[in-house]
Amino acid sequence: MQTNFLRKIIFDEKSRSLLIQTLVIxxxxxxxxxxxxxxxxxxxxxxxxxxxxxxxxxxxxxISIRLIPFTSEDTHFRAYFVGLLNTxxxxxxxxxxxxxxxxxxxxxxxxxxxLFRNIAYVYVEFTRNVPVLLQIILYYSILLHLPKIKQAxxxxxGFFLTNRGFFSxxxxxxxxxxxxxWSFLIAIIASILIKKILKKKQEQTGQQYPIFLIxxxxxxxxxxxxxxxxxxxxxxxxxxLKGFNFKGGMVxxxxxxxxxxxxxxxxxxxxxxxxxxxxxAVSKGQREASQALGLKNNLVMRLIVIPQALRVIIPPLTSQxxxxxxxxxxxxAIGYADLxxxxxxxxxxxxxxxxxxxxxxxxxxxxxxxTISLFMNxxxxxxxxxxxx
Amino acid sequence: MTKIKSLFISLLLTLGxxxxxxGSHGSTLDLVKERGKLMCGSNTGLAGFGAPxxxxxxxxxxxxxxxxxxAAVFGDASKVEYVPTTSKVRFTVLQSGEIDMLSRNTxxxxxxxxxxxxxxxxxxxxxxxxxxxxxxxxxxxxxELDGASVCIxxxxxxxMNLADFFKANGMSYESVPVETNSEADAxxxxxxxxxxxxxxxxLYASRAGYPDPSAHVVLPEIVSKEPLGPAVRxxxxxxxxxxxxxxxxxxxxxxxxxxxxxxxxxxxxxxxEVLRLLGAEPGYGAMxxxxxxxxxxxxxxxxxYSESFEKHIGPNxxxxxxxxxxxxxxxxxxxxxxxFR
Numbered sequence: 001m002q003t004n005f006l007r008k009i010i011f012d013e014k015s016r017s018l019l020i021q022t023l024v025i026x027x028x029x030x031x032x033x034x035x036x037x038x039x040x041x042x043x044x045x046x047x048x049x050x051x052x053x054x055x056x057x058x059x060x061x062x063i064s065i066r067l068i069p070f071t072s073e074d075t076h077f078r079a080y081f082v083g084l085l086n087t088x089x090x091x092x093x094x095x096x097x098x099x100x101x102x103x104x105x106x107x108x109x110x111x112x113x114x115l116f117r118n119i120a121y122v123y124v125e126f127t128r129n130v131p132v133l134l135q136i137i138l139y140y141s142i143l144l145h146l147p148k149i150k151q152a153x154x155x156x157x158g159f160f161l162t163n164r165g166f167f168s169x170x171x172x173x174x175x176x177x178x179x180x181x182w183s184f185l186i187a188i189i190a191s192i193l194i195k196k197i198l199k200k201k202q203e204q205t206g207q208q209y210p211i212f213l214i215x216x217x218x219x220x221x222x223x224x225x226x227x228x229x230x231x232x233x234x235x236x237x238x239x240x241l242k243g244f245n246f247k248g249g250m251v252x253x254x255x256x257x258x259x260x261x262x263x264x265x266x267x268x269x270x271x272x273x274x275x276x277x278x279x280x281a282v283s284k285g286q287r288e289a290s291q292a293l294g295l296k297n298n299l300v301m302r303l304i305v306i307p308q309a310l311r312v313i314i315p316p317l318t319s320q321x322x323x324x325x326x327x328x329x330x331x332x333a334i335g336y337a338d339l340x341x342x343x344x345x346x347x348x349x350x351x352x353x354x355x356x357x358x359x360x361x362x363x364x365x366x367x368x369x370x371t372i373s374l375f376m377n378x379x380x381x382x383x384x385x386x387x388x389x
Numbered sequence: 390m391t392k393i394k395s396l397f398i399s400l401l402l403t404l405g406x407x408x409x410x411x412g413s414h415g416s417t418l419d420l421v422k423e424r425g426k427l428m429c430g431s432n433t434g435l436a437g438f439g440a441p442x443x444x445x446x447x448x449x450x451x452x453x454x455x456x457x458x459x460a461a462v463f464g465d466a467s468k469v470e471y472v473p474t475t476s477k478v479r480f481t482v483l484q485s486g487e488i489d490m491l492s493r494n495t496x497x498x499x500x501x502x503x504x505x506x507x508x509x510x511x512x513x514x515x516x517x518x519x520x521x522x523x524x525x526x527x528x529x530x531x532x533e534l535d536g537a538s539v540c541i542x543x544x545x546x547x548x549m550n551l552a553d554f555f556k557a558n559g560m561s562y563e564s565v566p567v568e569t570n571s572e573a574d575a576x577x578x579x580x581x582x583x584x585x586x587x588x589x590x591x592l593y594a595s596r597a598g599y600p601d602p603s604a605h606v607v608l609p610e611i612v613s614k615e616p617l618g619p620a621v622r623x624x625x626x627x628x629x630x631x632x633x634x635x636x637x638x639x640x641x642x643x644x645x646x647x648x649x650x651x652x653x654x655x656x657x658x659x660x661x662e663v664l665r666l667l668g669a670e671p672g673y674g675a676m677x678x679x680x681x682x683x684x685x686x687x688x689x690x691x692x693x694y695s696e697s698f699e700k701h702i703g704p705n706x707x708x709x710x711x712x713x714x715x716x717x718x719x720x721x722x723x724x725x726x727x728x729f730r
Contacts, residue, residue, distance in 0.1 A: 048504075061552055061564075064564050072549070072552035073556075144581055163579060164538060164563075245537070335572075335576075341543075341566070345477060346548065349480075350548075352501075352504060
């Protein structure tokens with residue numbers, strides 16, 4: 001009986017590989033456990049405190065780039081959220097801009113215009129092959145050499161460009177402005193309904209309606225109309241140079257802009273290649289067939305090529321989004337107050353809890369990345385072939 | 390099967406190596422002697438305190454503490470390898486054992502001394518946080534800085550003092566965080582910030598490197614106590630003693646008038662303390678686990694505190710700092726070493 005069992009393990013491929021895999025996993029778990037134990041032991045031996053109670057201590061430092069209020073008396077935990085929001089802000093803005101630039105450049109690279117095509121080619125090859133950190137530092141140093149605060153350039157009334165950032169008037173919402181927002185929301189819902197109804201009509205009668213025109217008019221003019229009816233409940237607070245800095249208004253700091261340009265221009269080069277490959281992957285016959293049916297060029301692109309190209313584009317696009325998000329941790333190089341710079345840098349230094357903080361930061365990045373993957377996978381499923389095609 | 394075998398071997402190796410690293414907890418002195426050189430954490434470059442000169446040789450008063458320890462241990466002040474550290478990584482580098490001591494304008498505070506597993510062994514420069522502004526701004530006092538943009542090195546006590554100072558005086562500011570001294574210089578000279586704040590010594594050192602130092606003023610307010618000194622890992626008191634008394638030997642050397650030039654003459658002095666310090670009366674070196682001429686080596690190769698100060702940051706250098714608080718207690722300062730007996 002026993003020999004039978006042993007024989008099975010040694011000679012049966014399935015149980016043998018199962019055994020080996022279990023062994024390897026077990027060893028790996030043991031390895032991690034030993035490292036964790038050794039670390040805890042070493043920390044204790046060297047008199048270094050550990051634990052997460054530091055999160056409730058007041059941070060003691062200020063963060064200038066922030067989306068939620070933060071003062072030096074707030075806790076390290078709040079500093080974590082300030083950093084997290086800044087990371088998300090640069091990731092979202094960066095992905096958005098990179099996608100737009102990437103799609104444009106990808107399409108231009110396939111254009112029949114020699115000059116445009118080659119400008120796009122040079123752009124892609126240059127940005128793709130230079131480390132993104134250098135590009136971020138380059139854009140940041142260019143931004144630092146904009147005019148000093150006292151010599152600020154006024155681009156429009158109330159808009160100033162300086163090496164301390166781009167200052168603009170900030171809106172002040174007065175009573176009744178919420179109605180404008182509501183009307184905007186209602187207009188969007190209405191336009192979706194209108195689109196559905198008109199599409200149905202088109203299917204029934206074959207008559208085409210200018211859906212896009214009707215809906216844009218609806219979405220643009222409804223809020224404007226409400227805005228005037230409510231007696232223009234919006235004012236602007238223009239920045240004014242007072243003492244050392246501009247007072248009032250809003251500002252986009254050069255640290256943010258440097259990150260945004262660096263990350264999105266770099267990632268856009270990769271996205272453009274993805275887009276180009278996606279478009280090329282759609283077989284020529286598809287395009288020719290739709291042209292033969294009499295579709296106009298922009299309709300061929302919109303209805304035939306892009307939907308099929310998306311199937312090829314989405315998976316690599318996801319990994320570009322992930323890359324951009326992870327690269328946003330390079331903000332530390334130019335003082336952009338993201339998660340790594342603020343919480344993972346300053347808090348780490350003030351409290352000395354390197355292991356705890358790095359674990360938190362790593363888990364946070366992991367969560368962000370997995371969330372992006374999840375949503376992109378859902379989107380990917382929605383553009384894949386349906387049925388048994 | 391060979392694949393699995395190599396996986397096993399590599400796993401075992403990793404485990405073995407990690408436990409070997411964890412197991413090496415002999416005395417730091419033995420470790421240093423065995424290695425043949427001292428690993429000393431220094432600044433990434435702060436003129437007068439710790440920076441390589443034109444020939445690539447590290448110089449400064451912080452560097453002199455490293456050299457003093459090397460002179461005490463090896464009888465040769467040059468047996469030091471400098472590990473440049475940023476303000477952010479300096480403690481981790483020391484904790485992890487990559488360096489034997491940290492001598493890098495580091496402020497001695499309670500939490501660092503107690504909570505980070507470090508041991509500060511003395512003060513080699515009494516400093517305080519100051520503010521530097523371009524002279525063209527016409528600012529005469531730190532109380533006029535409301536609304537200013539302030540460049541600041543992250544991960545330092547400076548950062549917290551700054552927040553406290555502006556809060557206490559009801560003023561607002563924009564903090565522009567930078568990683569190193571040179572980045573701060575770049576941001577400040579480009580006009581990204583109006584004010585550069587760090588320890589006053591650092592401001593003087595930075596200013597000396599600007600194209601036109603006279604175009605920048607250091608404001609009179611000193612907003613904090615910043616005792617800067619060398620630190621070692623907690624838990625090896627023998628090693629802490631060696632570093633502590635190497636620094637003290639330089640200070641006592643100044644008190645007793647022993648310079649790098651007159652060590653040999655002083656060997657036949659009538660002052661018993663001089664004889665004890667220089668090892669002419671034996672026994673004191675052995676207490677530290679060193680040779681009896683350890684302090685004589687420090688004083689002849691590195692010099693006393695005054696020599697180090699005058700050579701690197703004194704009024705005759707571009708840094709141009711007065712002794713001030715850093716004069717001996719008998720000259721009106723607060724520099725004071727325990728008696729050598």
